[in-house]
Amino acid sequence: MCLFCKIVNKEIPANIIAENDDFLAFHDINPKAPVHILAIPKCHVDSFIEVTAETMAGMTTFMQEVAKTVKIDKSGYRVITNIGENGGQEVKHLHFHILGGTKLAWGHFSDSDPKNNL
Numbered sequence: 001m002c003l004f005c006k007i008v009n010k011e012i013p014a015n016i017i018a019e020n021d022d023f024l025a026f027h028d029i030n031p032k033a034p035v036h037i038l039a040i041p042k043c044h045v046d047s048f049i050e051v052t053a054e055t056m057a058g059m060t061t062f063m064q065e066v067a068k069t070v071k072i073d074k075s076g077y078r079v080i081t082n083i084g085e086n087g088g089q090e091v092k093h094l095h096f097h098i099l100g101g102t103k104l105a106w107g108h109f110s111d112s113d114p115k116n117n118l
Ligand code: AMP
Pocket: 003, 012, 014, 027, 028, 029, 030, 031, 038, 081, 082, 088, 089, 090, 091, 092
């Protein structure tokens, strides 16, 4: 069973913010912003590549509610999902990073010159 499935099953503790039958949101253990939450589907999905539009519909509403709960909906925030090897995905259970609580930087994402890929 993967790490986030264990969190869903309460086999590993997490600082949970919101939960319903299908989704769970908890604080990232290694926050990269003042607010750094992970939102996941309870049913295991490897990554965004496999997720259905139906799950994404529920996920969208859930993440909007989470942002309101932690009061970053007015100030703004960022939603990120890392996908696979090049995306830098470490945990192979679909998760969305919800980052906020400050003005977020928009930095470089690659060591190589992006113009070379145009
Ligand atoms: P990613 O690199 O997109 O796969 O992100 C995985 C995220 O999971 C990282 O930001 C980690 O800090 C976070 N993480 C790993 N283990 C835990 C845990 N036990 N509880 C909360 N967050 C975790």
